[in-house]
Amino acid sequence: MKVKLLISSMVLVASTATATPFENPEDAIEYRQSAFSMIATNFGDMAQMVKGRKDWDQNAFTQRAEHIAQLALMPEEAFKVEGSDKGDTKAKPEIWSDWDGFTGKLNQFQGDLAQLAKVSSEGDERATKKAFGVAAKNCKACHSDYKFR
Numbered sequence: 001m002k003v004k005l006l007i008s009s010m011v012l013v014a015s016t017a018t019a020t021p022f023e024n025p026e027d028a029i030e031y032r033q034s035a036f037s038m039i040a041t042n043f044g045d046m047a048q049m050v051k052g053r054k055d056w057d058q059n060a061f062t063q064r065a066e067h068i069a070q071l072a073l074m075p076e077e078a079f080k081v082e083g084s085d086k087g088d089t090k091a092k093p094e095i096w097s098d099w100d101g102f103t104g105k106l107n108q109f110q111g112d113l114a115q116l117a118k119v120s121s122e123g124d125e126r127a128t129k130k131a132f133g134v135a136a137k138n139c140k141a142c143h144s145d146y147k148f149r
Contacts, residue, residue, distance in 0.1 A: 025083035032078035033089070035071050042068045047136070050129050061128060062120040069117040072110045076103065090148040098145075105142040112138050 022028040042064040048054035049061055078084060085096050095102045112135035119131040143149075 020077060020081060022078065022081050022084075025081055026087055028078040028081035028084040029087050029089050029091075032075035032084075035074040035078075039068050039071045042071070043136075043139070046132060050132050056125060058120070058123055058125060058128070062117070065113070065117040065120040065128075065132075069110075069113040072106075072113045076106055092146050092148055095146050102142075102146055105138065105145070109135065109138050109142060 020028075022031065045054070046061055046064050049056050079091070079095060079102075085091065085093060112131075116128070116131040116135050120128045
């Protein structure tokens with residue numbers, strides 16, 4: 001009986017812990033911009049390796065790929081905050097008017113990055129570069145439709 005009560009309490013605490021951490025729209029905007037900034041930093045370093053402008057380091061590349069695969073999961077909840085479509089943001093209104101299209105591209109990007117992390121961890125440079133190209137292409141497609149430059 002005590003075990004069931006403990007498990008029930010843990011589930012209740014876990015479900016309330018998933019509530020949004022944002023007190024206002026500006027916090028949500030800052031959160032998603034921070035996540036995208038970290039994605040860009042890691043992605044940029046990987047791009048330098050892919051383009052040969054930086055020495056190839058499979059371990060470093062894999063670490064960056066694992067980081068962005070996790071980071072890509074973070075911004076979506078911050079787009080759901082009411083009022084976060086206003087303010088200091090480069091997010092286009094089409095995100096909210098075409099939510100299904102936006103989340104479809106975001107989900108594709110998340111899947112691409114998970115695949116990139118997996119392929120990279122296997123150590124095949126050529127396959128890693130190919131997976132990076134797929135992720136980069138879908139990243140740019142989302143920017144074209146949903147981000148002001």
